[in-house]
Amino acid sequence: MIYFMTKGHTWEHDVQTIIQVFYPNTHYYTTEQPVQEGITIESILQGEKAIAVFYENGIQKEQWEMLCQKGQSTEKEKKRVVKGSIYQLLKQKTAMRPQWGFITGVRPAKAVNELLDKGYTPQQCICYLTEGYDVTPKKAKLALDVAQSEREILSQNGGEDISLYVGIPFCPTRCLYCSFTSYPLTQYQSRVEQYLQALKKELAFLGEYAKNLQLKTVYVGGGTPTSLTEEQMKWLFEKMAEHFDLQKQGLEFTVEAGRADTITKGKLSVMKEYGVNRISINPQTMNQKTLHIIGREHTVEDVKKVYFQARELGHDNINMDLILGLPQETAEDVEQTMAEMEKLRPDSLTIHTLAVKRASRLKENFDLYTLTKAKEMEKMISIAFERAEAMGMKPYYMYRQKNMVGNFENVGYCMPHKQCVYNVQIMEEKQTILAAGAGASTKTVDFSQNRIERIFNVKSVEEYISRIDEMIERKRQGLYGLQKNMF
Ligand code: SF4
Structure with missing residues (x-):
């Protein structure tokens, strides 16, 4: 448990976020005064000076002060020094060196893109991150590389472009670390047909809404979309094709095939037939023992088999x-997984670092597992990065999550021209994304006012089925109300 208190400001959330970098996966409480047992951190803002104080068992041990830059006392700058003072205090106290310093947003490349838009040079962007937020030069360069790659894609955005997301929230079983809207088929098999019928209604509405707009990317995600049977999958694509031109020239059409135990030759052929031109096969690791620990029922060999089948079918x-x-994985296990990747040669790799999510089985049974230490994670990330680069890949999108082991990042690497445009649009929020399915959120971008609005669907499969008309009505009001400003 970590306690914290603030004086002279009310940025509790920011204070907690920095504390979490150094003391992840514990409980955080605010307090009025230092607690008698355990750690308390106090954050004080006095004019242009931020002070962070460390108390152990109620006794003051150390403190750190940070001043706003000369002539700058904006709220943003004050917040920066509040976070910076706590960060420096805890960096000294714990002897940790967080690679992302005290930059806290989940999209560091988006921050760099905003600087580039303001006219900063690449070097000035690097300095902004390294000097302003203590980001390591390596991570600052990663953020810049990703931002520059994203800019190439975003520069092609047209005012009437949209993307479509379709969610299939079913999986054969639930993986240890999963916090997505995902329902195990063992329990929910009987709901799948009703779910697809509800989805059909929502797709019909969205298709009508989008008929004069330019569909650029389609992403069928989940869950595991391939947990549908071949017939269900075909039926779904047919319904989608009734309302959206899936064979359109230049359309990026992704299906998250996900787990090898759900992929068959038949489903891979159906995907090809309906114009799917990007699939994702997600082993997470090529270590058999770990697959078992995380609750996957397929083998490493299954992954290879479906991968080669997909290639044979022209994916x-x-x-x-x-x-x-x-x-239980070590850097050697990551070496082994990457060696297998080198043999398979996928077109892109999305490399996540484990995050302990609130709704996951991992969080529930946290005491049963030993998490990787930050130093080991750094090693793993370096191995993955070097091996991906050696395969000819470059980083093209990135995001961070809270409670990631070691506060690192998730990075998409790809071979030249194999970026997933949908992923970039999601990260940068520069395109309207229509979304159908339980837990899906439609995001509208209003360029005239630089405003983003979200329209949420309910998460529960049962409620999505029973309240589908209400979900559509929500969209009708949201989308048509905004449309006059958007397109
Ligand atoms: S396959 Fe993905 S969505 Fe399904 S349970 Fe595993 S992590 Fe969650």
Whole structure:
């Protein structure tokens, strides 16, 4: 448990975020005065000076002060020094060196893009991160590389472009670390047909709404979309094709095939037939023992088998997702996984670092697992990065999450011209994304006012089925109300 208190400001959330970098996965409480047992951190703002104080068992041990830059006393700058003072205090206290310093947003590349828009040079962007927020030069360069790659894609955005997301929230079983809207088929099999019928209604509405707009990317995610049967999958694509032109020239059409135990030759052929031109096969690790620990029922050999089947059927844009820091894995395991990737040669790799999410089984049974230490994670990330680069890949999108082991990042690497445009649009929020399915959120971008609005669907499959008309009505009001400003 960590306690904290603030004086002279009310940025509790920011204070807690920095504390979490150094003391992850514990409980955080605010207090009025230092607690008698355990650690309390106090954050004080006095004019242009921020002070952070460390108390142990109620006794003051150390403190750190930071001043706003000369002539700058904006709220943003004051917040920066508040966070910076706590960060420096805890960096000294714990002897940790967080690679992302005290930059706290989940999208560091978005921050760099905003600087580039303001006219900063690449070097000035690097300095902003390294000097202003103590980001390491390596991570600052990563953020800049990703931002520059994203800019190439975003520069092609047209005013009437949209993307479509379709969510299939079913999986064969639930993975240890999962916090997504995902329902195990063992329990929810009987709901799938009703779910698809509800989805059909929502797609019909969205298709009508989007008929004069330019569909650029389609992403069928989940869950695991391939947990549908071949017939269900075909039926779904047919319904989608009734309302959206899936064979349109230049359309990026991704299906998250996900787990190898759900992929068959038949489903891979159906995907090809309906114009899917990017699939993701996600082993997370190529270590058999770990697959078992995380609750996957397929083998490493199954992954290879479906991968080669997909290639044989002409799938020429295959992504693979990996997670670093899975329970009991070491840097050697990551070496082995990356060696397998080198043999398979996917077109892109999405490399996550493990995050302990609130709704996951991992969080519930936290005491049963030993998490990877930050130093080991750094090693794993370096191995993955170097091996991806050696394969000819470059980083093209990135995001961070709270409670990631070691406060690192998730990075998408790809071969030239194999970026997933949908992923970039999601990160940068520069395009309207229509979303159908339980837990899906439609995001509208109003360029005239630089405003983003979200329209949420309910998460529960049962409620989505029973309240589908209400979900559509919500969208009708949200989308048509905004449309006059948007397009
Ligand atoms: S396959 Fe993905 S969505 Fe399904 S349970 Fe595992 S992590 Fe969650």
